[in-house]
Amino acid sequence: MWLYILKRLLLMIPTLFGILLLTFVIIQFVPGGPVEQMVAQLQGRDVGGEGAAAAGAGFQGRQGLDEARIEEIRRLYGFDLPAHERFIQMVGQFLRFDLGQSFFHHQSVWQLIVERLPVSISLGLWTFLISYAISIPLGIAKAVRAGSRFDTATSVLVLVGFAIPGFVLGVALLVIFGGQLQWFPLRGLVSSDWHQLSLGAQIVDYLWHITLPVTASVLGAFAITTMLTKNSLLEEIRKQYVLTARAKGLSERRVLYKHVFRNALIPIVTAFPAAFVGAFFASALLIETLFSLEGLGLLGFESVIRRDFPVVMGTLYFFALIALVTRLISDLCYVWVDPRVRFD
Structure with a gap:
């Protein structure tokens, strides 16, 4: 196993190099770079990506600025x-794990990531915990009652939730509960006076702000885990060892949780690392933008718009490194969960 881990770690180097090279080449052809935006800003024009690009290649909008x-x-x-x-x-x-300095934030990229990471972790952690806490018991219940009205009704509900994009649901939640009813705040993770509140009030204020973003993020996360749990259980229930266990007189509950459940959760448990990290970063951009949450998704989006190339490359490097390490941990979980698996 140690040889396998070493090979995978060494393979990460060319993979990261290829990702960085491809992104760097693409960036060279993107109009409206930081130089053009600075020229546009000095001339009092629009400094956004489109406005700076309008200056043209080769800094055609440099009138009024000398060559020096x-x-x-x-x-x-x-x-x-x-x-x-x-x-x-x-x-x-x-x-050297030095991601450079931001062109526009005037601070290191690592510092920006560290500042924005708690927001992404907060949103992703709640999404992961709630989705798995509901999906796995629901999948078990659906497998036990396969073909029943309960199974059909819950399948329709989770698939409808999966079909609704998170940002569309987020807009509806903002309009109804944030605008019309004014039950929840429209933006931010905490109130402006959060540091002046007591500990209990801080917790309540945080949960009050995080409710709508988590609801918009978690609804579409139920379907995959729920159906995977159900199908895995059904596949195990049909196997011969289950019939043997029932023939020995074991109770249905003992057969289900001691024999079937343990084997059926192998694909789910091995997917935990990827799902855990993916919940932090996947689809977070639109939710963070919609609810004005200063997370990594919004940071990456703003960096692309402003052509802040060090932040773009730095966050990409950070995400790619986490994805590669997570994939390795997921593969190692197969051996941990199922001793029959051998990497050789």
């Missing part, structure tokens, strides 16, 4: 170097 000032701006952002030198320099920094 343009060159100074290029050196400020490191664009005075050829593209291949900038890429090599960036890779060298990433190997």
Whole structure:
């Protein structure tokens, strides 16, 4: 196993290199980069991606700025170097886990990630816990009552929830419960006076703010885990060892939870690491943007719009590294859960 882990860790290096190289090449052809945006800002024009791109390639909108000032701006952002030198320099920094400095936030990318990470963790952790706490018992109940009205009705409900995009549900929740009824706040993770509240009031205030975002995120997460649990249980129930256990006189509850449940949860347990981390980052962009939550998803989106390339590359490197490590942990879980699996 240790040889397998070493091979997988070594394979992460070319994988990360390929991801960074492909993204870096694409970035070179994106119009409206940081230099163009700074030129547009100095000229009092729109500094967004579209407005800066309107200046044209080669800084056609530089009227009023001399060549020395343009060159100074290029050196400020490191664009005075050829593209291949900038890429090599960036890779060298990433190997030292130095993600560089943001062009527009004027702080390190690591600091930005650390500041935004608690919001993403908060949203993802609640989504993961609630979805699994409901989906697994529901999947078991559906498998035991397969073909019944309960099974049909719950299947319709979870599939309808899966079909509704999270951001569409989020808009509806904001309009109804945040706008019309005014039961919940429209934005933010906590109130502005949160630090002045008592501990109990802080917890209540936090739960009050997180209710709508978590509801919008968690609704579509039920279907996959619920149906996977149900189908895994049904597959195990039909196997010969279950018939043998029943023939020995074991109770249905003992057969279900001691024999069937243990084997049926193998694909679910092995998917825990990926699902746990994926809940933090997957589909968080629209929810964070909609509810004005300062998380990693919103940070990445704003960085793309503002052409903040160090943040774009840094967050991509961070996400890719987490995804690769999570995939390795998921594969190792197969051996831990099912001793019959061998990597050789």
